[in-house]
Amino acid sequence: MAVSTPFDWEAQLSAPNAPVSGVSWHECAAYCNWLTEQEALGRLCRLPYEREWEYVASRDVGSSQFRWGDRMHTGDGAEANWAGAFLRQKSPVGIFPLSTTNDGVADLFGNVEEWCLDAWEDGAVRSSDNTAVGPPDGEGESHRVVRGGSCIRFSRLCRPTYRSRILAGQRYLSVGFRPIRVAPTAGERLP
Numbered sequence: 001m002a003v004s005t006p007f008d009w010e011a012q013l014s015a016p017n018a019p020v021s022g023v024s025w026h027e028c029a030a031y032c033n034w035l036t037e038q039e040a041l042g043r044l045c046r047l048p049y050e051r052e053w054e055y056v057a058s059r060d061v062g063s064s065q066f067r068w069g070d071r072m073h074t075g076d077g078a079e080a081n082w083a084g085a086f087l088r089q090k091s092p093v094g095i096f097p098l099s100t101t102n103d104g105v106a107d108l109f110g111n112v113e114e115w116c117l118d119a120w121e122d123g124a125v126r127s128s129d130n131t132a133v134g135p136p137d138g139e140g141e142s143h144r145v146v147r148g149g150s151c152i153r154f155s156r157l158c159r160p161t162y163r164s165r166i167l168a169g170q171r172y173l174s175v176g177f178r179p180i181r182v183a184p185t186a187g188e189r190l191p
Contacts, residue, residue, distance in 0.1 A: 003027070006020055006021065006022040006023045006027070006171070007021070007022025007023075007171055007172075007173055008022055008173060009022075015092060017092040017093055017094075018090050018091060018092050018093065019090060019093060019107070019111060019112045019176040019177075019178075020176055020177070021090060021112045021172070021173050021174065021175055021176035022171050022172065022173045022175075022176075023171055023175075023176065023177065024168060024169050024170060024171050025047075025115045025144040025166075025168035025169070026168055026169060027171075028047055028115050028177040028179075029046075029047065029117075031177075031179070032045045032046045032047060032179050033045075035179055035181075039181070042183075042184075043181045043182065043183060043184075044181070044182050044183070044184045045179050045180070045181050046117060046179065046180060046182070047115055047116055047117040047177060047178075047179065047180070048114075048116055048117065048178065048180045049116060049117050049118055050116040050117075050118045050145045050147060050163065052180070053108075053114065053116055053147045053148070053178075054147065054160060054161070056101060056103065056105055056108065057101070057105075057108040057109070057147070057148070057160035058160040058161075059101060059102070059103065060101050060102050061160055065159050066079065066109065066159065066160075067098070067099075067101070067102075068098050071155065072084055072109075072155040072158065074086070078096065079096060079098035079099055079109075080096045080098070080099035080107070080109040080110035080111070080158060081095075081096055081099075081107070081110040081111040081151045082109070082110035082149060082150075082151065082153060082154070082155055082158045083151070083152055083153055083154050083155075084154070084155065085110070085151070087151055088151060088152060089151055089173075090111050090112050090150075090151050090173070090174070090176070091111060091151070093106050093107055093111070094106045094107070096110070096111075099111075107148075108148050108160070109148060109149060109158045109159070109160070110148070110149050110150060110151060110153070110158045111148075111150065111151055112148070112150050112151070112174055112175060112176035113146040113147065113148050113149060113150045113153075113164065113172075113174060113175045113176070114146060114147055114148045114175075114176060114177055114178050115144060115145075115146055115166075115175065115176075115177045116144065116145040116146065116147055118144065118145045119142045119143065119144055119145070120142065120143035120144060120145055120165040141167055141168055141169050142167075142168055143165035143166060143167055143168070144165065144166060144167075144168045145163055145164070145165060146163075146164050146165065146166050146175055147162070147163055147164075148162075149162060150174040150175070151174060152174050153174075
């Protein structure tokens, strides 16, 4: 079956300020390549490496679990869209201002889990800079890293250090992506 839109696309179109979800890692990478081709300034658009994602999510945390303290609150006091917020679906970006970093990056905790560029590290093929780039030799499709927890995850799965894996071809309504724009390095090139 050919895929032409993300899962539940008509409903997603009704909330243009919510993250796109229901897309595979491959679709996210293809979208980032398309964005790069549209970029007039010669910048590269791509998914973040896992270490980049964690750096941004952890900058404001200090010795606490979260930037606001060591626990997430429930109901109307929820700091992020996690299971304890009781929404059970993604929300528009930024409606949980306490989950926005001091740098202005919103919704790193909860809402939707986010695809990272990295392959899951267990036995992955590695590049010269020791970054996981693909599946182990002889195996099928690789698992890719997702970060950030989601609207259906409990607080321990929404903290900056939590990481999980999903097969690159899978699509879930609770998994989306966050393209970043960077200057290409020696190991990266524009398509």
